[in-house]
Amino acid sequence: MPHPTAHPVSYSRSTITELMVPTYANFGGKVHGGTLLSLMDKLAYVCASKHAGNYCVTVSVDAVEFLSPVEVGEVVSLMGSVNYVGNKSLVVGIKVVAENIQAGIQRHTNTCYFNMVAKSPDGQTAEVPRLILESEEDVRRFCSALQRKRLRQHASNHMEDYRKAFVYDDNVSEFLAEQRCDIALEKPSSN
Secondary structure, three states, rough: OOOOOOOHHHHHOEEEEEEEOOHHHHOOOOEEEHHHHHHHHHHHHHHHHHOOOEEEEEEEEOOOOOOOOOOOOOOOEEEEEEEEOOOOOEEEEEEEEEOOOOOOEEEEEEEEEEEEEEEEEOOOOOOEEEEEEOOHHHHHHHHHHHHHHHHHHHHHHHHHHHHHHOOOHHHHHHHOOOOOOOOOOOOOOOO
């Protein structure tokens, strides 16, 4: 059966809700960030695979910032939607909200973006359906994903140029003088 040529954002929008249990705690007694990342990755897979109609894999994750810790005993809801599609790639935006049920308090603890690629049954990259944007929020999210893509490419190009042109010299020593590092190399000679 052929895949549809387009799906609205609402088609693959999904939520995972889970109680944070003691086995999820880190050494500081808060929920381990890796536990939350694992849940986010699962949700990204669900959203992307549902939209694509194929298996999808995580290529990268943008902007993972934990705004506040999640406590053991809180209920965490992860809400995801496909924000952008390319030919074979998708961006899934995920918002994480922790709720203290006894106090009735909800906190936004994280927002991040998973870059996914669709795979065909034979393991090749697969074309994904177009995305139907039904609201101004859908349009904003699509445009924001394009902006993040452009910024990521610009930063990647900049850092590649920096790496290729890097020379350990007096300018580097000056640049690092106020940093918290000690250089265990001979000081570069001035030419």
